[in-house]
Amino acid sequence: MSGSDGAGPASPRARRPRAVLLVANTAAPYSRGLRVARSLADAGWDVEIAAVAGDRAPREERDGDVVTRRYVPSGPFRRWVGQPPAPRPPTKLLRALALSADKALKVALWPLHVRAWWRTLRRELPPADLYHAFGILTLPVALDLARDARRVGRRGLVVYDVIDAILDSNNYRNVPAPILERYRRMEAGWVRRVDAVVTVNEALADHCQRLWPFRERPAVLLNCQPRWTSPAERPDLIREAVRLPKERRIVLFLGKLGRQRGLEMAAEAVVRLRDAALVLLGASVNPQWDAALAAKSREPRFEGRHVVLPPVHPDDVRLWAASADASIIAVPANSLNQRLSTPNKFWESLAAGTPVVIGRELEVMRAIVEADGLGAVADPSDPDDLARALREVLEQPSADYAAMRERCLAVTRDRYSWETAVEPYLELVARLAARSGASAGGR
Numbered sequence: 001m002s003g004s005d006g007a008g009p010a011s012p013r014a015r016r017p018r019a020v021l022l023v024a025n026t027a028a029p030y031s032r033g034l035r036v037a038r039s040l041a042d043a044g045w046d047v048e049i050a051a052v053a054g055d056r057a058p059r060e061e062r063d064g065d066v067v068t069r070r071y072v073p074s075g076p077f078r079r080w081v082g083q084p085p086a087p088r089p090p091t092k093l094l095r096a097l098a099l100s101a102d103k104a105l106k107v108a109l110w111p112l113h114v115r116a117w118w119r120t121l122r123r124e125l126p127p128a129d130l131y132h133a134f135g136i137l138t139l140p141v142a143l144d145l146a147r148d149a150r151r152v153g154r155r156g157l158v159v160y161d162v163i164d165a166i167l168d169s170n171n172y173r174n175v176p177a178p179i180l181e182r183y184r185r186m187e188a189g190w191v192r193r194v195d196a197v198v199t200v201n202e203a204l205a206d207h208c209q210r211l212w213p214f215r216e217r218p219a220v221l222l223n224c225q226p227r228w229t230s231p232a233e234r235p236d237l238i239r240e241a242v243r244l245p246k247e248r249r250i251v252l253f254l255g256k257l258g259r260q261r262g263l264e265m266a267a268e269a270v271v272r273l274r275d276a277a278l279v280l281l282g283a284s285v286n287p288q289w290d291a292a293l294a295a296k297s298r299e300p301r302f303e304g305r306h307v308v309l310p311p312v313h314p315d316d317v318r319l320w321a322a323s324a325d326a327s328i329i330a331v332p333a334n335s336l337n338q339r340l341s342t343p344n345k346f347w348e349s350l351a352a353g354t355p356v357v358i359g360r361e362l363e364v365m366r367a368i369v370e371a372d373g374l375g376a377v378a379d380p381s382d383p384d385d386l387a388r389a390l391r392e393v394l395e396q397p398s399a400d401y402a403a404m405r406e407r408c409l410a411v412t413r414d415r416y417s418w419e420t421a422v423e424p425y426l427e428l429v430a431r432l433a434a435r436s437g438a439s440a441g442g443r
Contacts, residue, residue, distance in 0.1 A: 262330030
């Protein structure tokens with residue numbers, strides 16, 4: 001791959017500032033990244049989403065003016081990103097020593113599993129005026145890339161997007177306290193060097209301000225959806241795809257399928273309803289989950305009432321969500337990250353006009369649902385209570401149910417639209433660019 005941005009000095013593209021959005025997965029696609037990328041492109045930036053090669057995703061693809069390139073991890077750390085493991089030592093003692101060394105390396109070089117991707121980015125990614133770093137796994141390399149970009153005359157701005165409170169999540173639940181504190185110090189050191197911080201909701205902005213009182217409060221960029229005019233007649237894509245009876249109500253789960261997502265409790269709740277099916281629309285985290293979910297769908301108790309569908313493009317999610325009668329987010333709130341979350345699937349469901357059943361300790365989503373009557377709240381660990389909440393939504397009088405759907409559409413159209421949410425972000429980027437001398441007339 002070339003070390004230039006592919007535009008000659010006299011071309012229109014060369015006069016536009018360049019933004020790189022760093023995503024530590026295949027971005028195939030990554031919906032928040034795609035929305036940010038499209039908004040920056042509309043604001044006059046050349047935009048590249050720099051992601052990780054894998055999962056048979058094409059090395060390069062385009063979405064209008066946005067290009068996504070996927071970089072192949074390289075160098076000595078490749079084995080930590082899905083490459084064949086090192087040879088197994090022949091004795092228990094050597095295996096124990098190798099395991100200890102591996103753990104020590106993961107702590108010393110945290111986050112280890114993305115360093116091979118970072119290495120390729122440093123070598124192959126053309127320099128940019130703006131680096132938008134989605135999550136902690138992209139932040140250190142964004143700072144390195146920005147430093148190098150400034151050396152060759154680019155602006156090298158860095159915006160850190162705190163997409164989740166990752167160090168307060170289940171992923172780090174069993175990390176010893178001294179090691180976790182080391183990670184927090186490292187993150188705080190990186191945050192001191194960025195130009196701005198954004199995050200996904202007000203509660204996480206408050207959390208970041210408590211963690212990093214030396215910085216101004218992060219700007220909030222909600223995960224909400226672009227304004228959408230729903231079809232005059234509700235689509236029925238789900239029933240048509242899986243040939244369910246017209247009278248069977250659809251309870252939808254959107255997003256990644258795996259542990260700690262409440263899938264088991266949701267399935268148990270739905271079979272307690274008179275005639276309903278749980279439809280899981282998303283990609284599983286590994287082949288073992290694929291097999292387990294497929295096996296559940298074949299069980300006599302769940303047959304026709306537990307269905308798995310593959311993920312669809314973010315632009316199409318609302319049509320599929322509108323085909324459901326209710327959406328369920330029964331995630332156990334066993335970490336701060338879960339309690340403060342407002343994931344894409346929440347906004348996608350509401351934007352489709354689909355009421356949501358929310359776990360009662362998911363405090364940010366619960367507050368939104370309760371404030372405007374957009375669904376119901378339940379104990380995610382109790383399938384009976386989840387079933388009760390689903391009945392509260394699905395078995396209310398038809399006029400009341402229609403009014404609830406209309407409230408979901410109205411609140412996302414009038415108050416929680418991407419067009420409204422992205423304005424402070426674009427203003428922030430414009431200020432940073434102006435302060436550093438960048439402009440739409442750029443280079």
